[in-house]
Amino acid sequence: MEDPHKKYMKMAIDLSRSGMMQERGGPFGCIIVKNGKVVGKGSNSVMETNDPTAHAEVVAIRDASKNLDNFQLEGCDMYTSCEPCPMCLGAIYWARPARVFYANTKQDAAAIGFDDQFIYEELDLPMKDRKIPFSQIDQEEANQVFKEWAKLDNKTLY
Numbered sequence: 001m002e003d004p005h006k007k008y009m010k011m012a013i014d015l016s017r018s019g020m021m022q023e024r025g026g027p028f029g030c031i032i033v034k035n036g037k038v039v040g041k042g043s044n045s046v047m048e049t050n051d052p053t054a055h056a057e058v059v060a061i062r063d064a065s066k067n068l069d070n071f072q073l074e075g076c077d078m079y080t081s082c083e084p085c086p087m088c089l090g091a092i093y094w095a096r097p098a099r100v101f102y103a104n105t106k107q108d109a110a111a112i113g114f115d116d117q118f119i120y121e122e123l124d125l126p127m128k129d130r131k132i133p134f135s136q137i138d139q140e141e142a143n144q145v146f147k148e149w150a151k152l153d154n155k156t157l158y
């Protein structure tokens, strides 16, 4: 019997190639599986959609969430053709799948020009030393909304 992990990873890799060939974006693909069924898929679509966040994992998470009608990917396995970048890693933690399988490493991605190492390095820097400056303004006014949220009776936490 075929190893299901290899089967799903091959689907993710096939998506990475077809997305690249169709010039949707870079060579990245992702499949999301629940109970032996593919519930979401995506390839990098940054160029096709002019969306810098349309990485394969994000596209697949959006597809699976829509198909499952749920903003949590409980019990799902993700198969991504490359180790996720920091943005996708964050998206994965918000979506909370059960497991992630990856093929290429971030070093493999860096070797072909997709270097996200600098983002990992930015995370460790004080905000004032980051390449994109961050400045805090108007906290008091914004925090008023947080206080209103905290008082809501039936709120959905995620």
Ligand SMILES: [Zn+2]
Residues within 6 Å of the ligand: 055, 056, 057, 084, 085, 086, 087, 088, 089
């Ligand atoms: Zn990413």
